[in-house]
Amino acid sequence: MAQFPYVNGDLFKTSTRIPDFNRSMREALLEVSAFDWSPISPAIFGSLFQSVMDRAERRRQGAHYTTEKNILKVIGPLFLDELRAEFERLKALRIAKIARLTEFQERLSKLRFLDPACGCGNFLVIAYRELRLLELDVLTEIFAGKDQLILDVSALSKVDVDQFAGIEIGEFASRIAETAMWMMDHIMNSRLSLAFGKSYVRIPLRKSPVIRHDDALDVAWESVLPPAECTHILGNPPFIGHALRDADQKAGMHRVWGRDGQVNRLDYVTCWFKLATDYAQKNRAIRIAFVSTNSICQGEQASILWPQLFRSGARIFFAHRTFEWLSEARGKAAVHVIIVGLDFDRDGSRQIYDYDDVKGDPHMSIVPQINSYLISSPQIFIAARSRPPAGMPKLFQGSKPADGARLKGPNGKYVTTSNLILDEEDRKAALARDPGIAKWLRPYVGGQELISGKWRWCLWLKNATPAELKSSPEIQERLARVKHGRLKSPTDSVREFAATPWVFTQDRQPSSSYLAVPEVSSETREYIPICVLDENVIGSNKLLILPKPELWIMALLTSAMHMAWMRTVAGRLESRYSYAPNVYNSFPWPVVDDADKTKLEASAKAIVAAREACAPATLEDMYDAGGMPVEVRKAHKANDRLVDRLYRKERFATERERVEHLFNLFQTRSAPLVVASRKEKRKSGKKS
Secondary structure, three states: OOOOOOOOOHHHOOOOOOOOOOHHHHHHHHHHHHOOOOOOOOOHHHHHHHHHOOHHHHHHHOOOOOOHHHHHHHHHHHHHHHHHHHHHHHHOOOOOHHHHHHHHHHHHHHOOEEEOOOOOOHHHHHHHHHHHHHHHHHHHHHOOOOOOOOOOHHHOOOOOHHHEEEEEOOHHHHHHHHHHHHHHHHHHHHHHHHHHOOOOOOOOOOOOOEEEEOOOOOOOHHHOOOOOOOOEEEEOOOOOOHHHOOHHHHHHHHHHHOOOOOHHHOOOOHHHHHHHHHHHHHOOOOEEEEEEEHHHHOHHHHHHHHHHHHHOOEEEEEEEEEEEEOOOOOOOOOEEEEEEEEEEOOOOOEEEEEOOOOOOOOEEEEEOOOOOOOOOOOOOOOOOOOOOOOOOOOOEEOEEOOOEEEEEOOOOOEEEEEOOEEOHHHHHHHHHHOHHHHHHEEEEEOHHHHHHOOOEEEEOOOOOOHHHHHOOHHHHHHHHHHHHHHHOOOOHHHHHHHHOOOOOOEOOOOOOOEEEEEOEEOOOOOOOOOEEEOOOOEEEOOEEEEEOOOHHHHHHHOOHHHHHHHHHHOEEEOOEEEOOHHHHHHOOOOOEOHHHHHHHHHHHHHHHHHHHHOOOOOHHHHOOOOOOOHHHHHHHHHHHHHHHHHHOOOOOOOHHHHHHHHHHHHHHOOOOOOEOOHHHHHHHHHHO
């Protein structure tokens, strides 16, 4: 035992039971002991830990461990890029260079980092490594060209693990974080030894990272790291949507946000933003950067969350717009995220990182400001609007049947039956039992059916006479189940409809053809497929309806301009687009005259014709992200160019340019004007 150096440190402060070994375990231990671990990053432990986690538990905790490439997207603009740039400036000095570099190294040793959802410590480990690498470059520059022997290499390094703190709810993960930090310390000490030709090992361990095993929504962050000492907060808090929170997580949300207003519509990750900005009120020099679900900067959440954070004095100083968050673990989750960096009381330019492809690399642009939708535009919050702009038809949700009944099946298990709504198999079986019901069957289409082409059917009985209803045993059986289900409903209005089980509880079916907009659509699609449907096709409550459609409106709704607006202000269902009337109502419509409307109608007809030419392909096939038919894409691109020119003559190079232009219009218009004479149009264009 005397051959082994004394380690000490909190890692070994408690007794550990030595596991029973067998031959295969011994051989495995010898094998990994012989392996050269020097090029392996300790951050791999986070990925290994996620790989062995139960999938359901991983989802419950919102745990997503991360590639180093994505961690660098956080720490780069948060602190590392600025420090690296300063180091390069100091290197170029001719006067007082060594003194300035020494002061710079001292400043590095004063930085303090807190990750309040640190997991296995990946962010802390990579941040520590990069800080040590920067310090090593500083030391190399200080001692460059000097021939004197460095007797005590341990006196060179001033950056240490005790500059890093974390909070982690999982005990095993928090222990991994501590171990990984010490391992990275050992690796960086070896790099220092190699650079200066003298062995340096920080053993026994005298300094430790502060990793608190606790609930970050319950513990006082000040007890982990005093705000006066902290310089940066960073991390990847849990991604847990509103509907997936368990009882403890809901209680944590209430502790942070309270129960008033709409705050409990927010994602779980927003708790960390709130606590971080509260913590920073005691030291407004702190900078914050978190990875987050992109939903906090979209739809209703943007107008709920950000006014509260901005009132604290926080400002967004850098942001990565939506990209795919990659994990190195098996069974990884496909998550689309953003990164938001916050500071306080600082002037100067801001940085936006855009992605042409969510899986690609970003390109950075310097902007004067970043708003809550992560674009360079004044702070605007798109509050819900119940009415469309003047002169525009109203967009509304389709009809809802409320026809389910929970009944006990032959095996004793309860099943929920659908009685007014039938899939294709159910329709055929019902017709075989009672061919007379054919006159009451109508196609029933929601967003999913519209896109997939797998339409369902409904019994549309609103005009049936009592005698006709009684003449069909099939209908009578179904209506009895509908009545039973509605009587069991907790909703008063649904129970009232138990007396009339043959009608939908919400009947919004128009008496004319209508424009149909799917409520939910895949985020991978460039365009939401929007169609005109016949009045005999019953639109479900998962479809948004615009009666008596004018094709010039369809051309505008299916344009790149409207899609850019939708992607910015619409909500999300998981990561999919969730279109709502507010997207339509708040859209800054272009000013169009009759000649423009004629061109737009022709453009919409060209899109429809291109689709028909691809029959029998479904909309799902035609709007597949990687396989959009040439004819359909060509028609859409021509429509995009036409609509773009209604807003300005110059071409829009990126989607962000479109959104920024639309936000400026939204801000300057008190009431959007749609139909105008050419003279009025020219005036409006000058104002815009």
